[in-house]
Amino acid sequence: xxxxxxxxxxxxxxxxxxxxxxxxxxxxxxxxxxxxxxxxxxxxxxxxxxxxxxxxxxxxxxxxxxxxxxxxxxxxxxxxxxxxxxxxxxxxxxxxxxxxxxxxxxxxxxxx
Amino acid sequence: xxxxxxxxxxxxxxxxxxxxxxxxxxxxxxxxxxxxxxxxxxxxxxxxxxxxxxxxxxxxxxxxxxxxxxxxxxxxxxxxxxxxxxxxxxxxxxxxxxxxxxxxxxxxxxxxxx
Numbered sequence: 001x002x003x004x005x006x007x008x009x010x011x012x013x014x015x016x017x018x019x020x021x022x023x024x025x026x027x028x029x030x031x032x033x034x035x036x037x038x039x040x041x042x043x044x045x046x047x048x049x050x051x052x053x054x055x056x057x058x059x060x061x062x063x064x065x066x067x068x069x070x071x072x073x074x075x076x077x078x079x080x081x082x083x084x085x086x087x088x089x090x091x092x093x094x095x096x097x098x099x100x101x102x103x104x105x106x107x108x109x110x111x112x
Numbered sequence: 113x114x115x116x117x118x119x120x121x122x123x124x125x126x127x128x129x130x131x132x133x134x135x136x137x138x139x140x141x142x143x144x145x146x147x148x149x150x151x152x153x154x155x156x157x158x159x160x161x162x163x164x165x166x167x168x169x170x171x172x173x174x175x176x177x178x179x180x181x182x183x184x185x186x187x188x189x190x191x192x193x194x195x196x197x198x199x200x201x202x203x204x205x206x207x208x209x210x211x212x213x214x215x216x217x218x219x220x221x222x223x224x225x226x
Contacts, residue, residue, distance in 0.1 A: 034214075034215070036217075041203075041222075042219070042220065043118075043205050043217040043218060043219050043220040044156070044205075044217050045217070046214060046215070046216065049214060088155065088156070090215075097144065097161065098144055098146075098209035098215060099146065099158065099161060100146075100158075100215055101158070102155045102156045102158075103155060104154065104155040105155050
């Protein structure tokens with residue numbers, strides 16, 4: 001079983017809709033979870049991070065964490081064509097280091 | 113967010129030559145930096161963890177003699193791809209961890225080995 005799993009997509013949503021991106025992880029001891037956005041040919045950019053169960057909102061983005069189900073998601077409200085990118089879920093493994101394990105990413109396509 | 117500078121952004125080299133990639137944290141000190149590689153349409157694969165003042169920790173399957181990592185200061189880590197071959201062609205990305213655990217990435221280096 002992969003440590004961090006994401007549906008590779010593409011996930012296609014119309015402009016203005018809510019995009020829902022999902023991620024599951026295997027290590028129950030994981031404490032920190034991150035969402036990165038990566039445009040083609042560019043390096044990842046941190047969008048959101050979440051440590052506690054529940055929802056965390058930042059502008060149009062909401063991260064949701066359910067540690068019991070080992071599930072983390074990212075909601076993007078009022079999706080814009082500029083949101084079209086690959087979204088990478090990353091999990092910090094237990095321990096003192098800041099090593100992140102990345103999922104394969106979900107390609108989001110927002111249709112104008 | 114914190115700024116991580118990576119240089120060069122693109123390099124083309126002949127097979128058998130060595131290529132050095134630099135990663136600098138510009139506005140914070142990073143005791144730990146990470147090196148990833150990414151193939152087209154694939155996710156980031158962690159290659160190694162670079163620790164300031166000590167040897168790097170390599171992930172399973174990554175040849176430490178081929179991918180030399182030096183972390184000489186709190187703001188600079190370098191990755192040298194030695195005796196590069198076409199199969200080493202990839203997008204190499206460094207990252208540095210700030211105090212608050214957030215990981216910030218350099219702009220990446222596209223390596224093409226002819």
